[in-house]
Amino acid sequence: xxxxxLVAAVGAVLVVVAFTPLPDRVSRWFSGSxxxxxxxxxxxxxxxxxxxxxxxxxxxxxxxxxxxRVVLINFWATWCGPCRxxxxxxxxxxxxxxxxxxxAIGISVDDPPEAIPPFxxxxxxxxxxxxxxxxxxxxxxxxxxxxxxxxVIISRDGRMCIRHIGPVAKEQFESxxxxxx
Numbered sequence: 712x713x714x715x716x717l718v719a720a721v722g723a724v725l726v727v728v729a730f731t732p733l734p735d736r737v738s739r740w741f742s743g744s745x746x747x748x749x750x751x752x753x754x755x756x757x758x759x760x761x762x763x764x765x766x767x768x769x770x771x772x773x774x775x776x777x778x779x780r781v782v783l784i785n786f787w788a789t790w791c792g793p794c795r796x797x798x799x800x801x802x803x804x805x806x807x808x809x810x811x812x813x814x815a816i817g818i819s820v821d822d823p824p825e826a827i828p829p830f831x832x833x834x835x836x837x838x839x840x841x842x843x844x845x846x847x848x849x850x851x852x853x854x855x856x857x858x859x860x861x862x863v864i865i866s867r868d869g870r871m872c873i874r875h876i877g878p879v880a881k882e883q884f885e886s887x888x889x890x891x892x
Contacts, residue, residue: 750890751872758782758865759852764818764841767827772816772839780812781891782865783884784853786843788821789830791859793878798834800881804888805838811892812867818843820856866891 760774785801787794798817805815815838819827827840843849850856853863853871864873864887873887 751866751870755866755870755872758863758869758871760869762849762852764843764846764849767824767831767840767842772841777814777816777865778869779867780814781808781867781888783813783815783888784863784865785815785817786820786850786854786856786859786861787817788819788859789826790821794860795834797860797862797878797881798836800884802835802837803881804884807885808888808892813888813892814838816841818846818849820844820846820850820859864888864891 758774760778762774763771764774766772783801783804785794785797787798789795801815801817805813817836817838817840819840820843822830822844824842827842830836831840853874854861858876860875860878862873862875862879862884863871866872872891
Protein backbone atom coordinates (compact mmCIF):
# COMPACT_ATOMS: atom_id res chain seq x y z
CA UNK A 712 0.00 0.00 0.00
CA UNK A 713 2.83 2.40 0.84
CA UNK A 714 4.38 1.76 -2.57
CA UNK A 715 1.10 2.70 -4.29
CA UNK A 716 1.10 6.11 -2.58
CA LEU A 717 4.75 6.61 -3.44
CA VAL A 718 4.15 5.80 -7.11
CA ALA A 719 1.14 8.16 -7.18
CA ALA A 720 3.14 10.97 -5.53
CA VAL A 721 6.06 10.57 -7.93
CA GLY A 722 3.64 10.49 -10.87
CA ALA A 723 1.93 13.69 -9.69
CA VAL A 724 5.27 15.46 -9.35
CA LEU A 725 6.30 14.34 -12.84
CA VAL A 726 3.04 15.64 -14.34
CA VAL A 727 3.52 19.03 -12.64
CA VAL A 728 7.13 19.21 -13.85
CA ALA A 729 6.16 18.12 -17.36
CA PHE A 730 3.57 20.88 -17.69
CA THR A 731 5.74 23.60 -16.19
CA PRO A 732 7.12 25.73 -19.02
CA LEU A 733 10.86 25.34 -19.17
CA PRO A 734 13.11 26.64 -21.91
CA ASP A 735 14.85 23.29 -22.29
CA ARG A 736 11.65 21.28 -22.77
CA VAL A 737 12.15 21.56 -26.52
CA SER A 738 15.62 20.68 -27.71
CA ARG A 739 18.12 23.08 -29.23
CA TRP A 740 17.22 21.65 -32.65
CA PHE A 741 13.78 23.26 -32.56
CA SER A 742 14.20 26.67 -34.10
CA GLY A 743 10.61 27.90 -33.78
CA SER A 744 8.67 28.95 -30.72
CA UNK A 745 5.87 27.06 -29.01
CA UNK A 746 3.33 29.33 -30.66
CA UNK A 747 4.61 28.94 -34.22
CA UNK A 748 5.00 25.97 -36.48
CA UNK A 749 8.21 24.03 -36.16
CA UNK A 750 10.99 24.67 -38.60
CA UNK A 751 13.82 22.22 -38.75
CA UNK A 752 17.11 23.87 -37.93
CA UNK A 753 19.78 23.48 -40.63
CA UNK A 754 22.16 22.11 -37.99
CA UNK A 755 19.69 19.45 -36.76
CA UNK A 756 21.55 16.14 -36.46
CA UNK A 757 20.80 13.22 -38.74
CA UNK A 758 18.76 10.48 -37.10
CA UNK A 759 20.35 7.06 -36.81
CA UNK A 760 17.92 4.86 -38.74
CA UNK A 761 20.10 1.75 -38.67
CA UNK A 762 18.02 0.02 -35.99
CA UNK A 763 15.64 -2.90 -36.26
CA UNK A 764 13.21 -3.55 -33.41
CA UNK A 765 10.45 -6.10 -33.02
CA UNK A 766 6.89 -4.92 -32.78
CA UNK A 767 4.38 -6.28 -30.28
CA UNK A 768 3.58 -9.17 -32.66
CA UNK A 769 7.22 -10.20 -33.10
CA UNK A 770 7.55 -8.68 -36.58
CA UNK A 771 10.81 -6.84 -37.27
CA UNK A 772 10.51 -3.14 -38.09
CA UNK A 773 13.48 -1.55 -39.84
CA UNK A 774 13.89 2.15 -39.17
CA UNK A 775 15.63 2.48 -42.56
CA UNK A 776 12.25 1.74 -44.18
CA UNK A 777 10.96 5.02 -42.69
CA UNK A 778 13.24 7.20 -44.83
CA UNK A 779 11.33 9.80 -46.81
CA ARG A 780 8.56 10.12 -44.22
CA VAL A 781 7.97 12.49 -41.33
CA VAL A 782 8.35 10.19 -38.34
CA LEU A 783 7.23 10.80 -34.77
CA ILE A 784 8.96 8.42 -32.35
CA ASN A 785 7.29 8.33 -28.95
CA PHE A 786 9.11 6.65 -26.04
CA TRP A 787 6.51 5.51 -23.51
CA ALA A 788 5.42 2.91 -20.93
CA THR A 789 2.01 1.44 -20.08
CA TRP A 790 2.19 2.72 -16.47
CA CYS A 791 3.02 6.31 -17.52
CA GLY A 792 0.00 8.61 -17.00
CA PRO A 793 1.15 11.36 -19.41
CA CYS A 794 1.92 8.65 -22.01
CA ARG A 795 -1.63 7.35 -21.70
CA UNK A 796 -2.89 10.92 -22.13
CA UNK A 797 -0.92 11.42 -25.38
CA UNK A 798 -1.79 8.05 -26.94
CA UNK A 799 -5.27 8.98 -28.30
CA UNK A 800 -3.73 12.08 -29.90
CA UNK A 801 -1.07 9.99 -31.62
CA UNK A 802 -3.78 7.61 -32.89
CA UNK A 803 -5.74 10.56 -34.32
CA UNK A 804 -2.66 12.13 -35.91
CA UNK A 805 -1.61 8.82 -37.47
CA UNK A 806 -5.07 8.45 -38.96
CA UNK A 807 -5.22 12.03 -40.24
CA UNK A 808 -1.72 12.30 -41.77
CA UNK A 809 -0.86 8.71 -42.76
CA UNK A 810 -1.68 9.38 -46.44
CA UNK A 811 0.65 12.39 -46.50
CA UNK A 812 3.81 10.52 -45.56
CA UNK A 813 3.53 10.65 -41.76
CA UNK A 814 4.28 7.71 -39.48
CA ALA A 815 3.94 7.52 -35.69
CA ILE A 816 6.03 4.89 -33.90
CA GLY A 817 5.76 3.98 -30.22
CA ILE A 818 8.73 2.45 -28.42
CA SER A 819 7.90 0.86 -25.08
CA VAL A 820 10.95 1.26 -22.85
CA ASP A 821 9.83 -0.38 -19.62
CA ASP A 822 7.22 -3.03 -20.33
CA PRO A 823 7.37 -6.79 -20.87
CA PRO A 824 6.14 -7.84 -24.34
CA GLU A 825 2.90 -9.32 -22.98
CA ALA A 826 1.83 -5.91 -21.55
CA ILE A 827 1.77 -4.20 -24.96
CA PRO A 828 -1.16 -5.89 -26.82
CA PRO A 829 -3.76 -5.14 -24.09
CA PHE A 830 -2.62 -1.50 -24.10
CA UNK A 831 -2.89 -1.39 -27.91
CA UNK A 832 -6.43 -2.81 -27.81
CA UNK A 833 -7.51 -0.42 -25.04
CA UNK A 834 -6.44 2.63 -27.05
CA UNK A 835 -7.17 1.35 -30.58
CA UNK A 836 -3.57 1.99 -31.59
CA UNK A 837 -3.08 2.20 -35.37
CA UNK A 838 0.70 2.63 -35.45
CA UNK A 839 3.55 0.22 -34.66
CA UNK A 840 4.38 -0.37 -31.00
CA UNK A 841 7.96 -1.54 -30.74
CA UNK A 842 9.73 -3.34 -27.92
CA UNK A 843 12.52 -1.12 -26.64
CA UNK A 844 13.11 -2.45 -23.14
CA UNK A 845 16.84 -2.96 -22.54
CA UNK A 846 17.67 -1.26 -25.86
CA UNK A 847 19.91 1.48 -24.50
CA UNK A 848 21.45 1.83 -27.98
CA UNK A 849 18.13 3.04 -29.40
CA UNK A 850 17.40 5.24 -26.39
CA UNK A 851 20.87 6.80 -26.63
CA UNK A 852 20.51 7.43 -30.38
CA UNK A 853 17.34 9.48 -29.87
CA UNK A 854 17.68 10.53 -26.23
CA UNK A 855 18.80 10.02 -23.64
CA UNK A 856 15.38 8.88 -22.46
CA UNK A 857 15.25 9.98 -18.85
CA UNK A 858 11.60 11.10 -18.57
CA UNK A 859 8.52 9.59 -20.18
CA UNK A 860 7.02 10.36 -22.51
CA UNK A 861 9.81 11.57 -24.76
CA UNK A 862 9.14 12.29 -28.40
CA VAL A 863 11.41 12.91 -31.38
CA ILE A 864 10.11 14.13 -34.73
CA ILE A 865 12.25 13.35 -37.77
CA SER A 866 11.96 15.18 -41.09
CA ARG A 867 11.63 13.52 -44.49
CA ASP A 868 15.35 14.05 -45.06
CA GLY A 869 16.18 12.18 -41.85
CA ARG A 870 17.05 15.03 -39.48
CA MET A 871 15.95 15.02 -35.82
CA CYS A 872 14.12 18.32 -35.93
CA ILE A 873 12.14 18.30 -32.70
CA ARG A 874 12.61 16.62 -29.34
CA HIS A 875 10.10 16.91 -26.51
CA ILE A 876 10.70 15.76 -22.97
CA GLY A 877 7.39 15.19 -21.23
CA PRO A 878 3.86 15.38 -22.59
CA VAL A 879 2.88 17.63 -25.47
CA ALA A 880 -0.52 18.99 -26.48
CA LYS A 881 -2.13 17.48 -29.58
CA GLU A 882 -2.27 20.89 -31.26
CA GLN A 883 1.47 21.36 -30.88
CA PHE A 884 2.22 17.91 -32.30
CA GLU A 885 -0.11 18.62 -35.19
CA SER A 886 1.45 21.99 -35.95
CA UNK A 887 4.94 20.47 -35.95
CA UNK A 888 3.92 17.54 -38.13
CA UNK A 889 2.16 19.77 -40.68
CA UNK A 890 5.21 22.03 -40.89
CA UNK A 891 7.39 19.06 -41.87
CA UNK A 892 5.01 17.32 -44.31
